[in-house]
Amino acid sequence: MVTENGRIRVLLYEEDQKTASIVQRTLGRTGYDVDVAEQSKSAVAKLFTGEYDITLANVSSPERSGYEVLKALRTKSKFTPFLALSENHNSADGLKALEQGADDFLTKPFEEGELCARVQAVLMRSGVSAKAILQARDLTMDTNKRVVQRSSRTLNLTRTEFSLLELLLRNKNVILPRNVIREKVWGSKFDDGTNIVDVYINYLRTSIDREFSPKLIHTVRGKGFMLRED
Numbered sequence: 001m002v003t004e005n006g007r008i009r010v011l012l013y014e015e016d017q018k019t020a021s022i023v024q025r026t027l028g029r030t031g032y033d034v035d036v037a038e039q040s041k042s043a044v045a046k047l048f049t050g051e052y053d054i055t056l057a058n059v060s061s062p063e064r065s066g067y068e069v070l071k072a073l074r075t076k077s078k079f080t081p082f083l084a085l086s087e088n089h090n091s092a093d094g095l096k097a098l099e100q101g102a103d104d105f106l107t108k109p110f111e112e113g114e115l116c117a118r119v120q121a122v123l124m125r126s127g128v129s130a131k132a133i134l135q136a137r138d139l140t141m142d143t144n145k146r147v148v149q150r151s152s153r154t155l156n157l158t159r160t161e162f163s164l165l166e167l168l169l170r171n172k173n174v175i176l177p178r179n180v181i182r183e184k185v186w187g188s189k190f191d192d193g194t195n196i197v198d199v200y201i202n203y204l205r206t207s208i209d210r211e212f213s214p215k216l217i218h219t220v221r222g223k224g225f226m227l228r229e230d
Contacts, residue, residue, distance in 0.1 A: 008123065010034045011050070013043035013057040013069045014085065019108065023056065026112045027119065029173045040065035044072040054123055055080065059097045059105075060087040067100060074101045081126040083119060113176035113224060117184055120170060134169040136216055136229040139208060141169055148208075155207050160185065164200055165208070168217065168227035177224040201225055 010032050014020040017038070024034040035050070037043035043057065047069070055073050059066030070082055084097035084105040094105030103122050106115065134141040139150045143166060148155045157165065163185050168176065178197045182188050186196065201217065209215045218226050 007031055007033045008053045009051065010119075011037065011043065011046055011052040011055045013037045013040060013055070013066060015039070015058060015061050019058070019085075022112070023115065026115055026174060030116050030171055032119075040068045043069045047072050047076060052080065054083065054119065054126075056083045056085060056119075058085045059093045059102075060085070060108075064093075067097070070097060070100055070102060079126065081122045083122055111177050111180070111223075112174050113171060113180050116171040116174050117167070117176070117180050121184070134166065136169060136172050136227055137214070138212070139169075139216060141166060150208055150212050157204075157207055160200060161204050161207065164204055165227075168204075168225070172227045172229055175220050175223050175226045181225065197225075 008031070010027055012020060012023055012034055014023065014036065015038055020036050020038065024036055027034050035046060035052070037046055040061075043055075046052075047055070055069065057066040057069040059070070066084065070084070073080060073082055078101075081103045082097075082101065084094050084102040086094040086097070086105055086107050094102075094107060097105055103126065104118060106118050132142060132144045134143065138152075139148070141148045141162075146162060148157055148162065148165065164181070167181065167184050181197050185200075201219075205215075205217050209217055216227050216229060218228050220226055
């Protein structure tokens with residue numbers, strides 16, 4: 001259930017405290033309320049006593065107890081999205097989770113930007129409404145009216161620039177790798193041999209950063225791009 005302040009509620013079942021901390025911190029920065037359970041029994045109890053918009057669970061734990069969480073979720077709801085987390089060397093767990101009703105799976109270790117983009121995609125497919133007004137400092141975007149302003153000045157963006165900026169705003173303060181941007185904006189999972197992401201990042205910088213301060217779009221060398229407002 002989306003909270004009164006518009007934040008999406010997430011239940012995370014993860015026994016590894018380091019991974020749980022990374023997920024909670026990453027999703028928290030991008031506007032999610034994350035409730036962590038380190039035991040499957042606790043996660044199941046939370047499912048039946050609370051309302052969550054999406055559940056993330058590690059299905060690669062030694063006891064495979066993430067499947068218990070998935071089963072409990074599907075007992076309660078056929079439609080609430082479930083994102084399975086699986087170990088990189090055992091992606092078969094993720095495929096098994098899909099067969100048992102998961103909506104998607106993400107193998108560990110993963111980039112923070114990939115996590116945010118995958119959660120966002122699952123939520124959108126499930127029909128969970130996202131915030132229509134996005135903001136970073138004096139930059140605002142109304143996704144319904146498709147209006148972008150900075151310092152109260154309306155900016156004219158192309159359709160692709162708008163999609164790219166929306167992706168950056170929904171994942172602000174998180175590094176988005178080029179491959180994640182390419183997949184979410186252009187629908188391509190593979191490197192097409194062009195620098196199209198860099199080209200459009202430069203277009204966007206010209207529109208929202210060239211005549212304004214502070215600069216919002218930052219290059220993280222060797223990793224990707226980030227819209228940072230702090």
